[in-house]
Amino acid sequence: MRPLPSPAVPESTARVARAAFPRGCLAMRIRDEFGAVLESERFVAAFAHRGGPSVSPGMLALVSVLQYAERLTDRQAADAVRGRIDWKYALGLQLADPGFDFSVPSEFRDRLIAHGLEQQILDAILAQCNTRGLLRAGGRARTDSTHVIACIRDLNRLEFVTETMRCALEALAVAAPAWPAGTDAVNADWLARYQQHADSYRLPKGEAERTAFAENVGGDGHELPDTPDDPTAPAHLAGLEAVVLLRTVWAQEYQRDARxxxxRGNKQRPPGAARIVPPHDGDARCGVKRGSAWDGYKTHLTENCDDDLPHLITHVVTTPATTDDHQLTNAVHQALTERGLKPAEHYVDGGYTSAKIILEARALGIEVIGPVKQAGGRPALHTSGYAATDFRIDWHTRQVTCPQGRISTRWSDTTIGGEPRIHIDFSSAGCTTCPAKNICTTAAYRVLTLLPREEHELLQQRRTEQQTEEWKKRYHTRAGVEGSISQAVRRAGARRTRYRGLAKTSLAQVLTAAALNLYRLDTWWTGTPLGTTRVSHYEQLVLSLAA
Known part of the structure; x- marks a missing residue:
């Protein structure tokens, strides 16, 4: 690649574009306001210094963003570069420029992933906004997540193992078509089971028949991974992705013994964070939230929400579906700090907060505003009895007094899940004779587990604060991020990935965020008011009658 300055918009292109769009359009306003928003120098590391000249990476980056802004395929995006005057204006191309082949955007995305440059596109747009005073540090930000469904078919467990076996056979047939012909892998039974997709024919209906079919597939799968290890097999077959995946799946789904x-029973299978769910995407996981389950990923969007500035997405990260939200809070703070966009206030929901997270954020100068979990346990569930908050703690003497006046007999420091905790026991004899035992504990004696003092006191303070109307009014700022997720879903299809694998899905979400920022900048420049919450006609009628 030979980085060159982005050319100015040719006079003929500008004249035709102005005639076609007298009021302008999104692509033209981006060019007018930012010039060449994405410079090729940001992507130098992804291209060789020798060889034939490449298509301008800066142009390909902008094409990728516009492609996601309009939900176009690679072929449609290449046609738009070749035939649309507003895109030619934004890219600074001559009217007769033929563009490029539709395979080029895919190759460009692969280069970005291979060289770790996925965030450069979003960073470049944010840098332009920062320079023009459209972003600033020390303001307000808010974060939320939504699910992303993987680009796979939904399969039950029997279909899953059958399809995994079929994919491994397909890979072997392509990698070494002459070799399987001389092995046991080619026989009539295997052909009947694996010649087509697992969901393309009827599987056995009876429980006994389905179990027998599953065991046959399991036996075939145990034979196949050993076959590439045969001395006569080509050396590269054992490392094929489909064969490695088959070995992992069989270890998770089957057990082999003398019988x-x-x-494997459900309790013998690995936890959801490690268990593979589709054979076509080894990174996707099964996530569950409020009773809804999906196979795929989870994307976390962070936007600034200062009233006097456009609301731009400043950070986006995609994780497997089983990743808890609270694991991302510190990562978001670190990323925003590195970009010079550290907020003073960060609004999140309860999934991103904990006493420890709030304290760590305060050490960075960020106030995390979000609800913490209320006290749990039996009293909280039954709305009666003694909760942990009813016990009086003396941190200096390391003793706890229960509501009945009895003092704890043991105070010990321990760890749970690698985090420090305080374990407190009361006397078994004292609890057994206590008249309030039935409303205190069902065990032989009461046990308390506390956070370290600073975290414990912060937790109690926050639980009290979040019940006040003042705090609720302040926290209302977080609700706006739901509109951002809605916009990402409706405009860019963010809840369904086009690609397989976490790396490609992550890049797609970054491009989606960059596309949404272009829309929001265009709205800001044209003075278009922000959208409001949709209200149905029936709801409007009820509200008007109630008023």
């Missing part, structure tokens, strides 16, 4: 190959 043969059998299903």
């Amino acid at each position: 043969g190959v059998r299903w």
Whole structure:
């Protein structure tokens, strides 16, 4: 690649574009306001210094963003570069410029992923905004997440293992078509089971028949991973992605002993964070939230929300579906700090907060505003009895007094899940004879587990604060991020990934965020008011009658 300054918009292109769009349009306003918003120098590391000249990476980056802004395929994006006057204006191309082949955007995305440059596109747009005073540090930000469905078919467990076996056979047939012909992998039974997709034919209906079918597939799968290790097999077959995936899936789904190959019980299977769910995307996981389950990923959007500035997405990260939200809070703070966009206030929901997270954020100069979990346990569930907050703690003497006046007999420092905790026991004899035992504990004696003092006191303070109307009014600022997620879903289809794998899905979400920022900048420049919450006609009628 030979980085060159972005050319000015040719006079003929500008004249035709102005005639076609007298009021301008999004692509033209981006060019007028920012010039060449994405410079090629940001992507130098992804291209060789020798060889034939490449298509301008800066142009490809802008094409990728416009492509996601309009939900176009690679072929449609290449056609838009070749035939649309507003895109030619934004890219600074001559009217007769033929553009490029539709395969080029895919190759460009692969280069970005291979060289770790996925965030450069969003960073470049944010840098332009920062220079023009459209972003600033020390303001307000808010974060929320939404699910992303993987680009796969939904399969039950029997279909899943059958399809995994079929994919491994397909990979072997392509990698070394001459070799399987001389092995046991080619036989009539295997052909009947694996010649088509697992969901393309009817599987056995009876429980006994389905179990027998599953065990046959399991036996076939245990034979196949050993076959590439045969001395006569080509050396590269054992490392094929589909074969490695098959070995992992069989270890998770089957057990082999003296009685043969059998299903693993649900408790014997690995946890959801490690368990593979589709054979076509080894990174996707099964996530569950409020009773809804999906196979895929989770994306976390952070936007600034100062009233006097456009609301721009400043950070986006995509994780497997099983990743808890609270694991991302510190990462968001670190990323915003590195970009010079550290907020003074960060509004999040309860999934991103904990006493420890709030304290760590305060050390960075960020106030995390979000609800913490209320006290749990039996009293909280039954709305009666003694909760942990009813016990009086003396941190200096390391003793706890229960509501009945009894003093704890043991105070010990411990760890749970690698985090420090305080374990407190009361006397078994004292609890057994206590008249309030039935409303205190069902165990032989009461046990308390406390956070370290600073975290414990902060937790109690926040639980009290979040019940006040003043705090609720302040926290109302977080609600706006729901509109951002809605816009990402409706405009860019953010809840369904086009690609397979976490890396490509992450890049797609970054491009989606960059596209949304272009829309929001265009709205800011044209003075278009922000959208309001949708209200149905029936709801409007009820509200008007109630008023």
